[in-house]
Amino acid sequence: MSLPSYRERLTTRIVTLSVVSLVLVLAMIGGTLWLSWQLQxxxxxxxxxxxxxxxxxxVALALIKRQDMPGSALQSQIDQMSATIxxxxxxxxxxxxFLPDDANVRSQFDKVANEWHARLExxxxxxxxxxxxxxxxRYVDALPGFVAGADELVVLIEEENAxxxxxxxxxxxxLGAMACIGTLAIVYLLFLWIVVPVQRLQDGLKRIRRRQFDTRLQVMTHDEFGHLTAGFNRMAAELQTLxxxxxxxxxxxxxxxxAQNRELTALYQMAAFLNQPNDVDALCQGFLARLTRQFDADAAxxxxxxxxxxxxxxxxxGLPAALLQDERCFAATDCACDARPCERVGFAAVAAFDIVSQGEKLGTFSLHFREKRAIPASEAQLLDTLGGHxxxxxKSRRLAALARQLAVSEERNLVAQGLHDSIAQSLNFLKMQVHLLDGATREDRMDEVREIVPLLAGGVAESYDDVRELLINFRTRLGTGEFRRAVDESIERFTVQSGVAPRVDYRDExxxxLSPDQQLQVLFILQEALSNIRKHADAQCVHVTIVNGRDFSLLVEDDGQGYDPDEMAALGETHVGLHIMRERAQRLGASLRLTGTPGGGARVELVLPAPARQAA
Incomplete structure (x- = not known):
């Protein structure tokens, strides 16, 4: 129903009625005010x-007694009489x-005025x-006629006034009757225009509350209430349909x-299971068991x-042995949902879905049913999601396995480098001494034998110490809050082996x-630096400074023999100890600075910046 026109609007009728009533009331009030003014x-x-x-x-009395009155007083009375007229x-x-606007009154007034001005005055x-x-x-003789004319004028004015x-x-x-009738008319019209339509709408709403949705109201007007009634009817029809x-x-x-709750529950339970630390076989078994239970499959x-x-x-x-033998292996280009082998062993339907991770297809999983069954779109979407999870x-387990293999490979490389730098060189030295000992023994040079035997004993002892130190270093495992204890143990072990007690300055700012892996790498670098001092520096004073602020820094200084940086650069990676420290610093994302002068000691400075710490 379209909106009512301007003339049909209820507001237009109410405003028109109000304006007409106001005009009539103001006219009546204006008339009474005019009459009151006329009467006044x-x-x-x-x-x-x-x-x-x-x-x-x-004036007559003053004229008769004019000898007893001043002339000005008599003249004043005459002027007042003229002024009044x-x-x-x-x-x-x-x-x-003012005189009433009446011809008789005006005529009589003119007679009185003329009588005064023409005869009496x-x-x-x-x-x-x-x-x-x-x-x-003459004035006294004319006075009765003038007074009679004035009396007649007063009578005429009083009659007009009455x-x-x-x-x-x-x-x-x-005005009173109009007020009563107008009030009744306005009340009646407002009742007819507003109250009656509202009551009809209220009655319709009561019937709707009683669920009588077939209720329809007759549209009797084309105003706002007619529009509301039509809207009520549309609402009732829609409610009836709904x-x-x-x-x-x-x-x-x-x-x-x-169904959505079941899907969410299945997805949550599957995600919780897949996040458990199971191996691949247990992962596959649990995945298939949950699939068959959730989707009522006979096999998977x-x-x-x-x-x-x-x-x-x-x-x-749940797959029979015959089907397992047929489908043990097939090419990646073949379809995993081929139902022909399954039909031979009693499966009426099979559904296969991809196992993917970040766009990479890792394989497929299939559900087998002994009765015909179509997979709805919602279940297919859920199965695709489960395949992704x-x-x-x-993929995460494969990556974890690769990470473990890489870590083992790197540690083996570091172990090999450590063995080459320490034990291999010692064994080479022992091999040369054994060769010399063999020659001296054959030629019965006992003096040389007595000189070589202490060298062999010292070499064996040094190799034993190197092996023991390597075993201690590579068995080190750190947890949260154990870094300071491990540093103190390394310093104490260096003191026992070298007889030199380093000064330690550990500042926590x-x-x-550090993470456990970072702590372990820093500790290995410290141990390697102390080992080089013990083996090569012949130092009397060693100073270790560790500062844990926004950046982490490690500084190891000694006053030993030092080294020539050019010669050390020429050695390159043949000096395995320094090369190991550089590799560990690179793994940390830290900078390693090695400085030294011949006879002036050496410095090992490691700085781990804040971004590298956050990245870890």
Whole structure:
């Protein structure tokens, strides 16, 4: 239904009714005010017209007694009489004072005024001046006629005033009646225009609350309430339609929510299981067991891609031996959902899904059903998601295995380098001494034999110490808060082996603790630096400074023999100890600075900046 036009609007009718009522009321009030003003002016005119008689007699009395009164007083009374007549002729709206607008009143006033100005006033003036002895008698003779005319003028004004007073009463009564009738009319119209439509709408709402959705209201007007009634009817129709399908919608929505809850539960349980630290076989077994239970499958299988381009069956649940033998392995380009082998062993339907991780296909998993079954789109999406989670779990375990292999390889490399730098050189020295000992023994040079044997004993002892030190270093494992203890143990071991007690300055300036791997690498660098001092420096004073602030720094200084940086650079990687320290610093992301002068000691300075610490 379209919106009502301007003329049909309820607001237009209400405003029009209000304006008409206001105009009528203002007109009636204006009329009564005009009548009151007329009555007030006529009343003042009656007073002034009545005063003409008194003033005329006063002039007559003054003329008779003019010998006892000053002439100015007599003249003042004559002027007041003339002024009163002039005021009645002109009127005075300010008082108000004016004669009624009536022909008889005006005619009578003209007679009175002419009588005064033509006969009485001239005789009065002559009487004042004593110019005519008969003027006073003529004034007195004409006075009764003048007074009678003034009385008639007063009577005419009073009659006109009485008539207007009747009009005023009539208009007031009409105003009261109009107020009553107008109020009743306005109440009736407002009741008809507003209350009745509202009551009809309320009755319709009550019926809607009683679920009588077939309720319809008749559109009786084209105003706002008609528009509301049409909207009510549309609402009732929509409610009727919705309520008729509500139960089905609720059941469908409930089933949908239940299915979504089952999917979320399955996804959560599968994710929780895949995050457990299981090996690949246990991972596959648990994955298949949960799949068959969640999707009511009769069997399931996991096939993973191998490096030779084959898809190999890794784990299965409920598959017969004949099918396992047929599908043990097939090419990666073949389809894993081929139902023909499954049909031969009694499976009516099979569904296969990819196992992927970051876009890489790692294999497939399949569900087998002994009865025909179509996988809905929601379940297919859930199975694809589970395949992604499973692929991520497999990929993470493969990466963890590779990381462990890499760590073992790196540690083996460091162990080999340590053995080469220490034990291999010692064994080479022992081999040369054994060769010399063999020659001296054959030629019976006992003096040389006595010199070589202590060298062999010292070499064996040094090799034993090197082996023991390497075993201690490579068995070191650190946990949180154990770094300071490990540093103290390394310093104490160096003191026992070398007889030199280093000075240790350990300052904690609010930096975050290093991770266990970082602590272990720093400790290995410290141990390697102390080992080089013990073997090569012949130092008397060793100073170790560790500062844990925004950056982490390690400084090892000694006053030993030092070295020539050019010669050390020429050796390159043949000096395995320094090369190991550089590799460990590079693994940390730290900078390593090695400085020394012949006879002036050496410095090993390691700085681990804050970004490298945060990255770890």
């Amino acid at each position: 002016g006529a009343g003042a005119a009656i007073n002034d017209a009545g005063s003409l008689r008194m003033r005329a007699h006063a 002039d005021r009645l002729r002109r009127g005075d709206p300010a008082r108000p004072l 001239p005789d009065a003036q002559k009487g004042v001046a004593a110019a005519d002895p008969k003027a006073v008698s 008539r207007k007073t009747g009009w005023l009463r009539t208009s007031q009564m009409a 309520y008729s399908h509500l139960e089905g919608c609720v059941e469908a929505k409930t089933a949908e929510l239940a 299988a996991v096939r993973l891609a191998t490096e030779d381009g084959q898809i190999r069956l890794i784990e299965s649940e 499973f692929g991520t779990a497999l 609010g930096g975050l603790p």
